Amino acid sequence: MALTTEEYQRLLQTAKKLRHHIVDITMKAGGAHIGGGLSALDILVALYFKYMTIDPADPDNPDRDRFVLSKGHAAIAYAPVLAERGFFDKKLLDDFNKFKSPFGMHPDANKITGCDASTGSLGHGLPIATGMALGAKLQGKKFRTYCMVGDGELNEGSNWEAAMAGAHFKLTNLTVFVDRNMQMIDGPVEEIMGLEPLADKWKAFGWEVIEINGNDIQQVAEAIEKAQKATEKPVVIIAKTVKGYGVDFMENQTQWHYGSLDSELAEKAHKSIDKVYATLGA
Numbered sequence: 001m002a003l004t005t006e007e008y009q010r011l012l013q014t015a016k017k018l019r020h021h022i023v024d025i026t027m028k029a030g031g032a033h034i035g036g037g038l039s040a041l042d043i044l045v046a047l048y049f050k051y052m053t054i055d056p057a058d059p060d061n062p063d064r065d066r067f068v069l070s071k072g073h074a075a076i077a078y079a080p081v082l083a084e085r086g087f088f089d090k091k092l093l094d095d096f097n098k099f100k101s102p103f104g105m106h107p108d109a110n111k112i113t114g115c116d117a118s119t120g121s122l123g124h125g126l127p128i129a130t131g132m133a134l135g136a137k138l139q140g141k142k143f144r145t146y147c148m149v150g151d152g153e154l155n156e157g158s159n160w161e162a163a164m165a166g167a168h169f170k171l172t173n174l175t176v177f178v179d180r181n182m183q184m185i186d187g188p189v190e191e192i193m194g195l196e197p198l199a200d201k202w203k204a205f206g207w208e209v210i211e212i213n214g215n216d217i218q219q220v221a222e223a224i225e226k227a228q229k230a231t232e233k234p235v236v237i238i239a240k241t242v243k244g245y246g247v248d249f250m251e252n253q254t255q256w257h258y259g260s261l262d263s264e265l266a267e268k269a270h271k272s273i274d275k276v277y278a279t280l281g282a
């Protein structure tokens with residue numbers, strides 16, 4: 001096991017707290033991409049609360065690890081993670097996506113402390129992360145770059161150009177997560193533009209592939225530790241997740257790609273989250 005019982009409990013509690021926060025901000029904002037935010041959250045928690053070398057007091061340190069949220073619409077999960085990690089006051093998120101707020105529906109690195117890349121136009125984050133990792137290698141820097149792409153996002157050809165480059169330049173300092181929640185904006189990924197056999201595709205592009213349950217923090221932790229030891233090939237972690245994870249009426253529902261909550265629905269969402277974490281012992 002990568003995580004001790006105490007670490008696992010700490011990360012579970014953090015994820016639970018953040019899921020409640022995401023529901024609250026979505027309600028206040030009048031809507032957000034909550035389904036893909038909730039599927040991605042456990043990976044963000046493992047990275048930001050255990051594995052990334054970062055310092056909220058020194059957010060621009062050139063030697064810090066980098067993270068690129070290529071599926072930028074999941075800012076509804078990413079911004080609360082940065083706040084919880086101490087990069088800025090979480091009260092600022094009460095105005096998420098409001099006029100003049102630094103927090104729009106997609107993250108802007110020029111406005112958000114701790115955010116390494118502006119994203120939202122799908123297909124651009126992995127090329128950016130690949131450049132960051134190549135830059136580190138050329139400069140002999142030790143920092144690692146992590147990137148998360150959506151599975152629907154892999155419809156964008158630019159990802160595959162970056163995948164070729166990552167393998168060509170042997171970027172073992174780059175780790176990619178595919179949030180394999182099987183859903184995209186307008187339906188199931190395999191119906192809209194099928195990706196299978198996805199693991200074989202990445203392998204053919206020269207990557208080492210790890211497949212996990214991406215909502216199980218222990219499995220996420222184990223995969224990250226394995227990826228950190230890569231010496232030959234860059235590593236992609238295909239993380240099977242559930243879109244809307246933790247909120248029963250959102251899970252695997254296409255219509256919850258983007259949705260809004262009134263107070264009654266938010267209450268139901270909070271109850272569902274508590275139920276899930278009760279079964280996990282948190």
Ligand SMILES: Cc1ncc(C[n+]2csc(CCOP(=O)(O)OP(=O)(O)O)c2C)c(N)n1
Pocket residue numbers: 033035036037039071073120121122123149150151152153154179181183184185186243257
């Ligand atoms: C270039 C581009 N085209 C279209 C969109 C609109 N869009 C936003 S989210 C999304 C679906 C992405 O699916 P996926 O990557 O699977 O996201 P997830 O289900 O994890 O939220 C689309 C098409 C966009 N943001 N950028």
